[in-house]
Amino acid sequence: MGISKGLSQNMRIAIIGGGISGLVSAYNLSPGHNVTIYEKSDEIGGLLTSYHREQYSIEKFYHHFFSRDIMFLNLLEELGLSKDILWLKGSTGTYQNGMIYPLTTPFEILRYPLLSIGDKIRLALFMKQVRNVDSSELDLISTEKYLTERVGKNIYRSFFKPLLNSKFGKNADSISAAWVVSRVAIRSDRGITGERLGYLNNGFSGFISAISEKIRNSGGIIHTKSPVVMVRNEGDFWYVNDEPFDYVISTIAPVLLKKCGINIPDLPYQGAACVTLGLKRSITNGIYWINLYDKAPYGAVIEHTCFAPLEWYGEHIMYLASYYSEEPASDIKDQMISDFCIKFSVKPDEILWSEIAIEPFAGPLYKSGYKNLMKSVLVPGLVLAGMFSEENYPERSIEGSVRAGKRAAMEILDTIREREVRQ
Numbered sequence: 556m557g558i559s560k561g562l563s564q565n566m567r568i569a570i571i572g573g574g575i576s577g578l579v580s581a582y583n584l585s586p587g588h589n590v591t592i593y594e595k596s597d598e599i600g601g602l603l604t605s606y607h608r609e610q611y612s613i614e615k616f617y618h619h620f621f622s623r624d625i626m627f628l629n630l631l632e633e634l635g636l637s638k639d640i641l642w643l644k645g646s647t648g649t650y651q652n653g654m655i656y657p658l659t660t661p662f663e664i665l666r667y668p669l670l671s672i673g674d675k676i677r678l679a680l681f682m683k684q685v686r687n688v689d690s691s692e693l694d695l696i697s698t699e700k701y702l703t704e705r706v707g708k709n710i711y712r713s714f715f716k717p718l719l720n721s722k723f724g725k726n727a728d729s730i731s732a733a734w735v736v737s738r739v740a741i742r743s744d745r746g747i748t749g750e751r752l753g754y755l756n757n758g759f760s761g762f763i764s765a766i767s768e769k770i771r772n773s774g775g776i777i778h779t780k781s782p783v784v785m786v787r788n789e790g791d792f793w794y795v796n797d798e799p800f801d802y803v804i805s806t807i808a809p810v811l812l813k814k815c816g817i818n819i820p821d822l823p824y825q826g827a828a829c830v831t832l833g834l835k836r837s838i839t840n841g842i843y844w845i846n847l848y849d850k851a852p853y854g855a856v857i858e859h860t861c862f863a864p865l866e867w868y869g870e871h872i873m874y875l876a877s878y879y880s881e882e883p884a885s886d887i888k889d890q891m892i893s894d895f896c897i898k899f900s901v902k903p904d905e906i907l908w909s910e911i912a913i914e915p916f917a918g919p920l921y922k923s924g925y926k927n928l929m930k931s932v933l934v935p936g937l938v939l940a941g942m943f944s945e946e947n948y949p950e951r952s953i954e955g956s957v958r959a960g961k962r963a964a965m966e967i968l969d970t971i972r973e974r975e976v977r978q
């Protein structure tokens with residue numbers, strides 16, 4: 556196999572992981588270079604893969620995007636998918652003491668009985684002020700400390716804690732204040748009737764197909780069912796499962812790369828278990844996203860068909876979302892479904908079908924001190940880009956992984972150009 560480092564054409568580049576980061580790197584490198592993606596599962600897309608039902612596809616983990624996701628929106632345009640973008644209303648609520656409380660419009664927030672008028676005014680002022688706060692300064696402060704000092708214990712417990720529980724489970728109190736501040740900024744695209752969220756006509760599977768088709772048409776190779784088990788450096792070259800390459804981009808969690816023989820510092824991650832249900836009827840009174848305050852084996856119920864049009868699916872679709880740090884119980888799916896049936900008065904025969912997706916590396920745990928840890932994650936000569944990268948701090952997202960994937964590709968293209976100039 557002729558590898559000739561220094562030539563700007565036909566560099567051999569391996570990409571570990573076929574999620575958004577890996578696909579975007581490959582999309583930017585495959586015209587002009589020999590790119591090979593290694594993906595361990597039988598499908599590409601990573602956290603953005605879908606179940607393929609007879610009539611439609613539906614993401615295994617609920618997804619939407621935001622008007623600030625500039626690079627993702629640009630990518631959709633390049634792929635000819637702008638016509639498929641829908642801006643939809645994302646309504647929210649909370650489940651507390653056995654009741655659903657809608658919390659989308661100012662009127663609903665005013666009617667919410669678990670906060671006093673004084674607390675509501677404090678909360679509104681805080682939400683306005685916090686949009687101008689620099690989140691990068693808050694890494695070392697815990698969300699609990701930051702919020703109780705600013706808005707008091709009651710607002711923290713009844714308003715923010717359900718959101719934190721739904722995102723971080725048992726780790727909720729130790730999450731860095733940087734996360735919550737950036738979250739408020741991301742989620743501030745809202746009008747009087749709710750938040751404006753992006754979705755794609757018939758879901759994200761069209762996006763995954765379009766980008767992988769572009770990669771293949773440019774000569775890129777995508778290997779599925781191909782876990783990388785070994786990465787090593789020898790002289791000028793890198794070997795991935797014994798295949799030689801000029802450059803390697805790794806998009807997998809640092810601890811997974813470590814298992815491939817690379818000496819790399821670790822970062823804390825959490826897992827996600829997400830049940831998807833097809834239902835005969837709507838359950839949430841028209842609300843898209845409900846965070847749970849009451850104890851449950853899931854942190855949020857997300858009725859997808861209160862967001863995307865029901866007629867695409869012909870049945871109601873519900874997610875039960877849970878994040879975990881320790882291994883989930885083997886009967887987690889049954890536990891989640893039976894608790895949901897009790898809390899939301901759903902009869903088992905109203906459930907048409909159910910699936911569960913479990914991913915141990917669903918996202919970094921943005922605990923206080925994460926930022927410095929993240930900066931120490933380096934491997935000389937190897938390009939890293941993924942949910943753990945700076946582009947995804949302090950909240951991982953599709954946009955962050957698009958940015959990370961593109962930055963990794965640009966780093967390699969710059970190195971190739973520099974070598975060429977030197978020769």
Ligand SMILES: Cc1cc2nc3c(=O)[nH]c(=O)nc-3n(C[C@H](O)[C@H](O)[C@H](O)COP(=O)(O)OP(=O)(O)OC[C@H]3O[C@@H](n4cnc5c(N)ncnc54)[C@H](O)[C@@H]3O)c2cc1C
Nearest residue numbers: 572574575576595601602616618619782783942952953956
């Ligand atoms: C429940 C949930 C909901 C989300 N909702 C949203 C949302 O609404 N909006 C938003 O912007 N973001 C959302 N996200 C975040 C978003 O999905 C991620 O930020 C993004 O998809 C991450 O892409 P990635 O390529 O960096 O990582 P991944 O998607 O994790 O890709 C990594 C890939 O590497 C593969 N891999 C692992 N080990 C190996 C190995 N040894 N060899 C080969 N391949 C390997 C994995 O199988 C995977 O395909 C959500 C995430 C979760 C978990």
